[in-house]
Amino acid sequence: MGNEVLRVEDADIYVAGKRILRKVNLSVGAGELHIVMGPNASGKTTLLSAIAGVEPYEVRSGKVMLAGEDITNYPLHERVEKGLVLAYQNPPSFKGVKVSEILKWLRRKFDLDPSFTESLAEILDIHKLLGRDLFSGMSGGERKRLETYLTLSIMPKVALLDEPDSGVDLDSVGRILEAIKLALKHGVSVVLVTHSTHMLNLVRPLTNTVHLIFKGHLVFSGLYDEVVPLVIKRGFEGAAKALGRWS
Amino acid sequence: MLNKNMAEAARKALSKPAPYGPDVDLSKYDVLNPRRIEPTEILEQERVRDASGRLGFTPEIVRKAGYVQVDEAYLASALVESLRKQGVFVMSTAEALRKLDIAREVAWTLIRPDTDKYVATAYLYGKEQGYFIYVPPGVKVRTPIYTCLLITRGMTAQLLHNIIYVADGAEANVVTGCSIAGLHAEALHIGVSEFFVGKGAKLTFAMIHAWSKGAVVRPRTAVRVAEGGRYVSYYMIYSAVHSLQSYPKVTLGRNASTSLYSIISGEGEGIYDVGSSATLAGPGSSAEIISRNLAKDKSRVVARAEIVGESGPSKGHIECMGLILSDTAYISTVPLLDSRNPEATLTHEAAIGKIGEDQLTYLMSKGFSEEEARALIIRGFLSVEAPDLPPQVKLSVDRVTELISSKGHG
Numbered sequence: 001m002g003n004e005v006l007r008v009e010d011a012d013i014y015v016a017g018k019r020i021l022r023k024v025n026l027s028v029g030a031g032e033l034h035i036v037m038g039p040n041a042s043g044k045t046t047l048l049s050a051i052a053g054v055e056p057y058e059v060r061s062g063k064v065m066l067a068g069e070d071i072t073n074y075p076l077h078e079r080v081e082k083g084l085v086l087a088y089q090n091p092p093s094f095k096g097v098k099v100s101e102i103l104k105w106l107r108r109k110f111d112l113d114p115s116f117t118e119s120l121a122e123i124l125d126i127h128k129l130l131g132r133d134l135f136s137g138m139s140g141g142e143r144k145r146l147e148t149y150l151t152l153s154i155m156p157k158v159a160l161l162d163e164p165d166s167g168v169d170l171d172s173v174g175r176i177l178e179a180i181k182l183a184l185k186h187g188v189s190v191v192l193v194t195h196s197t198h199m200l201n202l203v204r205p206l207t208n209t210v211h212l213i214f215k216g217h218l219v220f221s222g223l224y225d226e227v228v229p230l231v232i233k234r235g236f237e238g239a240a241k242a243l244g245r246w247s
Numbered sequence: 248m249l250n251k252n253m254a255e256a257a258r259k260a261l262s263k264p265a266p267y268g269p270d271v272d273l274s275k276y277d278v279l280n281p282r283r284i285e286p287t288e289i290l291e292q293e294r295v296r297d298a299s300g301r302l303g304f305t306p307e308i309v310r311k312a313g314y315v316q317v318d319e320a321y322l323a324s325a326l327v328e329s330l331r332k333q334g335v336f337v338m339s340t341a342e343a344l345r346k347l348d349i350a351r352e353v354a355w356t357l358i359r360p361d362t363d364k365y366v367a368t369a370y371l372y373g374k375e376q377g378y379f380i381y382v383p384p385g386v387k388v389r390t391p392i393y394t395c396l397l398i399t400r401g402m403t404a405q406l407l408h409n410i411i412y413v414a415d416g417a418e419a420n421v422v423t424g425c426s427i428a429g430l431h432a433e434a435l436h437i438g439v440s441e442f443f444v445g446k447g448a449k450l451t452f453a454m455i456h457a458w459s460k461g462a463v464v465r466p467r468t469a470v471r472v473a474e475g476g477r478y479v480s481y482y483m484i485y486s487a488v489h490s491l492q493s494y495p496k497v498t499l500g501r502n503a504s505t506s507l508y509s510i511i512s513g514e515g516e517g518i519y520d521v522g523s524s525a526t527l528a529g530p531g532s533s534a535e536i537i538s539r540n541l542a543k544d545k546s547r548v549v550a551r552a553e554i555v556g557e558s559g560p561s562k563g564h565i566e567c568m569g570l571i572l573s574d575t576a577y578i579s580t581v582p583l584l585d586s587r588n589p590e591a592t593l594t595h596e597a598a599i600g601k602i603g604e605d606q607l608t609y610l611m612s613k614g615f616s617e618e619e620a621r622a623l624i625i626r627g628f629l630s631v632e633a634p635d636l637p638p639q640v641k642l643s644v645d646r647v648t649e650l651i652s653s654k655g656h657g
Contacts, residue, residue: 054608080614088612092605096627102613105623109614133627150613 004068005030005189006051006084006158011062013043013050020046024062024218026211028158028189033180033206036193037227038213039236044193045089047213048160051191052086053079067157083157087147087164089193094134099126099146102134103153110154116186117153123178124149141172148176158189165199177202200228214240249371253360257370260361267551268492268520271463273368276404276435279319281341281376292317294399294428301457301486302424303646304395312393313337314378316407318400321376334383337392340408343379349412350379357441357469365465369437373406377438380411380421384445387418391453391639396438398427401461404435411452415445415473420637425464426457430487433461440468440495444476444503453640455647456484456491460515464488468495472503474529479635481508481644485651487515494522494551501529508631509538512651513546513576522551522581527561527591534562539629540569540599541651542576552595553583559590569599570628626652 006028013021021043028034038044050057051064053076063072066084074082106112121127124145135143148164161180165173177199180190184206194200210227212220214236220227220243230239264270295317299309309315314337315322323338336343343350360370378394398405413419427434436458444450450470458464472478478497497505507523519542525534536552554563569578584593602624610620629648636644 052612054612076608076611077614077616080612085614086612088609092603092609094606094624094627096630097623101623105615105619106613154614 003030004028005066007065008051009063009065011050011059011064013046014058014060015046016056019216021213021216021218026218026221028191029208030157030189031184031187032189032208033184033203034191035200035203035207035210035224036191036213037210037231042213042236043216044213045162048086048162048191048193052076052084052160054086080156084160085151085154085156085158086160087151087162089162089166091135091143091147093136095136097134098130099132099134100130102150103130106150106154112153113155116155119182120149120153120179123182124175140167141169144168145172145175148179152179152183152188155183155186155188158191159183161190161192163193163195165194165196170198173199173202181206197232212236212239212243219243250355253355254371256359256361257367260367261364261371263361263364263367265363265365265465265492267494267549269490269518271435271490273364273404273435275402277402278372278404278406281319281321281374284317284320284322292399295397298397298399298426298428299395299424302426302455303643303650304393304424308393309395312395313380314339314394316376316396316405318398318403318405319376323378330388333386335386335388336379336381338379339375340377340379340410341375343410344375347381349381350410353412353441353443354408354410355441357471358439358467362467365437366439366467369406369408369439373408375408377407377409379409380419382413382417382419384414385416389418389420389637391420391422391637394421394423396423396425396436398432398434398436401432401434405437407438409438409440411442411450413444413448413450416447417445418449420451420640422453422455422640422643424455427459427462430459431461432459433489434459434463436462436464438466440466442468442470442478444470444472444478446473447475448473449477451479451635451637451640453481453636453644454483455643457486458484458488458491460487460489460517462488464491464493466493466495468493470495470497472497472499472505474501474503476500476503478505479633480505480523481633481636481640483510483644483647484519485512485647488517488519490518490520492520494524496524496526497534498526498528499532499534502531503529504533506633506635507534507536508633510629510631510648510651511538511540511548511550513540513542513548514544516545518547520549520551522553524553524555525563526555526557527563528557530558530560532558532561535564535566537566537631538568539631540567540578540580541572541625541629542569542578543572545575547577549579549581551581551583553585554593556586556588556591556593559588561588561591563591563593565595567595567597568628570625571599571601622652
């Protein structure tokens with residue numbers, strides 16, 4: 001593993017007073033790709049949102065460390081400044097807020113690397129979206145490509161991508177994959193939630209670790225070939241049982 | 248010289264309240280005698296710079312303004328020579344009524360002096376202060392004509408009568424800024440405005456208001472748009488007021504059209520009762536009324552809009568949106584569609600809400616602070632697509648939008 005950049009230690013994660021995940025531990029190295037898998041409503045979005053600091057998700061015990069710094073109690077936007085960014089599964093729409101305006105602001109705030117952002121924009125085909133209202137009236141593919149762009153363009157230490165491939169066409173999946181590759185190449189660590197076999201096949205050669213979440217527990221963290229084929233063959237429950245962490 | 252009959256009617260209307268907005272005791276304000284002043288006298292006054300600066304009007308704009316009124320003093324027309332040569336006039340209404348037949352012909356034909364006590368007061372005591380702008384047939388004045396109506400003295404009544412006449416086939420863009428020096432000053436502003444848009448002519452009128460906590464503001468505006476003409480109005484207020492009540496009325500002839508935009512940003516304990524009304528009097532006419540209303544602190548915003556479909560085919564649409572930025576603020580939208588012709592297609596949409604938590608959180612997840620996120624959302628809410636606005640006017644509008652959103656953290 002490269003230098004550890006993100007560590008979640010013994011985290012109990014709550015949403016609106018209810019515990020959703022217990023005693024989560026995970027560790028991500030610099031420039032690594034981690035996949036988070038699990039059935040619907042198993043807590044994948046909860047995990048990513050709590051790490052990112054999105055309310056009402058909260059880590060009540062345990063901690064979140066970013067590059068050695070305890071950021072458990074940092075507000076959302078400060079975590080972004082520290083280099084931890086979440087890509088929403090379903091970002092909200094904004095009327096009157098232009099994509100170009102957001103990009104201008106990001107450039108000013110984060111001193112973006114122009115050659116990286118230009119390549120990223122090219123890959124994700126962002127230019128034609130610049131004059132549009134943020135996410136308003138956009139297709140599934142446009143929304144996901146844009147959200148991926150907004151997340152990766154600041155070249156964070158860790159990007160948390162929550163199902164960037166759901167509900168999009170194959171061309172957009174390919175573009176998002178290329179964007180992830182470019183980010184990894186630049187040392188960005190990526191934690192990716194996905195359900196799609198297509199995406200899973202594509203990211204196999206890039207993946208360092210797969211985390212399996214089942215019924216409120218992170219039941220297993222291991223190599224791609226230890227987890228994914230088993231899930232495809234036996235389903236999530238079967239895989240959780242077979243990996244000996246669920247009975 | 249006042250018309251005898253009108254004066255008599257006006258006198259009878261001196262205690263006639265307006266149908267909307269709080270009633271105001273006008274007797275406590277001083278009415279001063281109009282006088283002409285020199286440019287240097289205006290530009291050197293700190294209070295003038297304060298008042299015009301709050302409108303986002305640079306000293307350069309004030310210097311170039313076609314008409315500047317400071318309290319009772321006025322400076323008419325620094326219009327460029329080329330415009331004068333084309334027959335464009337900008338002068339005080341009093342002077343126009345003395346010199347020009349067209350002014351005498353049209354004055355007080357759209358708004359009756361006995362409309363209410365505010366108009367009656369302006370008619371009887373205003374001495375025809377205010378501006379008169381005339382653009383002759385076929386002349387297209389694309390550079391904006393700026394007018395500044397400023398109050399710098401407390402307890403003053405500024406009573407104005409403005410007339411714009413854009414003749415057949417002509418075009419004009421007028422930007423009017425109304426402001427007061429000092430954020431707490433008490434004053435009264437009554438602006439009676441009559442606008443005439445000729446056949447195939449176009450008038451774009453942007454009005455920006457920056458008043459004070461003690462300001463009582465009662466604009467009265469009526470517009471007549473002849474066949475194939477177009478009138479675009481863009482109204483913005485982004486300051487505290489004591490109370491503001493205005494309900495401009497536009498009457499559209501055959502194939503005439505109008506777009507009426509208003510951006511209201513209420514604050515303090517101010518009452519903002521602002522509306523727009525359009526009457527589709529000619530077949531083929533169309534109107535859209537679009538308003539964005541913000542309310543914070545303890546302000547009360549009433550956004551009225553009315554479209555009357557008198558003839559058909561015709562089309563009208565009202566879009567009235569409100570954003571409440573505090574628990575103690577109030578917004579009411581009152582859209583009214585009144586159809587008297589089966590061929591008139593009239594629609595409206597209205598919504599009032601608060602800033603969405605999901606939007607705030609999303610922007611913060613991209614690094615915006617809460618304040619920055621709020622400002623961006625407010626700016627988005629206020630940014631109305633108004634394709635008719637000339638670039639220079641749009642600059643003024645954008646500057647004010649920026650000011651509103653930056654202080655709209657509620």
